[in-house]
Amino acid sequence: KAGVTQTPRYLIKTRGQQVTLSCSPISGHRSVSWYQQTPGQGLQFLFEYFSETQRNKGNFPGRFSGRQFSNSRSEMNVSTLELGDSALYLCASSPGTVGIYEQYFGPGTRLTVT
């Protein structure tokens, strides 16, 4: 099976702009989660989507949003970018079934805000 794919792998944006990141989960997985990784804060949960519905949300401002499509692909959007949004954004997929909790991660999108 193909793994989780994320596009683009690298992005450079300017403060105030917005950005959209994309994630394609493993075939058959219905849950997609997003995480932000920074040297200072480590890995922080952003949100999870399951069957096109947001099932859980972390403690991030409303500038961070996401959605999931009927084919389970997911996008994450960050509006009005700030310097502190520079990070590695990781997408993870899982079957989403109760009792199966391991997640499989993509390679990440490295976002740099200047």
Add this chain to the structure above:
Amino acid sequence: GDSVTQMEGPVTLSEEAFLTINCTYTATGYPSLFWYVQYPGEGLQLLLKATKADDKGSNKGFEATYRKETTSFHLEKGSVQVSDSAVYFCALGDTGANSKLTFGKGITLSVRP
């Protein structure tokens, strides 16, 4: 809320040395526990998991046992290799019907020949 505490790093070992990375957690209920590994420039790879108390997860020579009484999930390997150099994250899964993971801060392991 849920939290994971990992020992401070970095850790530097010689090849074939014994490895222990400590991990303790705070959670309500009985979460699943995981170790993930991140190689430079890559995403996280699932190394091993345990879903209930006294379960032992193992993979590639690494082992960890889910200890409910001490709320711990320490990672061990009997003989490390240079290729084990990476960042290791301990994580716990949410006990609800969702896939959220809570991670520790991670620890960098360097293995010298």
